[in-house]
Amino acid sequence: GNSVTQMEGPVTLSEEAFLTINCTYTATGYPSLFWYVQYPGEGLQLLLKATKADDKGSNKGFEATYRKETTSFHLEKGSVQVSDSAVYFCALKDTGGFKTIFGAGTRLFVKA
């Protein structure tokens, strides 16, 4: 079945450090890939998405590239801020499908 694996947290960084959160997936066909972010006490919200191979999703300085050859969708940001502290979820959806499969989430702490 479909699955998403992302790196375990927590990840602790200093402000302005480079961020990478790894995500790999298992799926048949050509799923759409998503990163969601959950700030403390809130629901999840979409951060970025990519719907086909080699697409790059980007938003708020975050980027992720859909790599079919390595079945990966790693999240990166060049310079993190304290306000980026949150839990980040990698997710996939099958083409034409309804269900979203979520990874376990990676908690990020950014220190001033």
Added chain:
Amino acid sequence: NAGVTQTPKFQVLKTGQSMTLQCAQDMNHEYMSWYRQDPGMGLRLIHYSVGAGITDQGEVPNGYNVSRSTTEDFPLRLLSAAPSQTSVYFCASSTPGEGKNEQFFGPGTRLTVL
């Protein structure tokens, strides 16, 4: 637009009690889902609906019921609460979009069962 709204925000129940978690969306989305979030386990799908009058089970449906009488509302019922149902519950909605569309989430209900 209010988006996806959930009530209550917090709830404490005793074992064996029943209750309904409310969810509503004003975006005219066809698809709605209920998830539970537990530490280290991501989000697990409880029940979902692809339109009014149509519901189906997700990954962890036992102990929960749903109905979808209108496009806007998708309540989740706990029939007889158990401590294992202590969790944070999220409702989400989306449009079909051939699997390319993201979900919109409510703010969650934090439930404690004693």
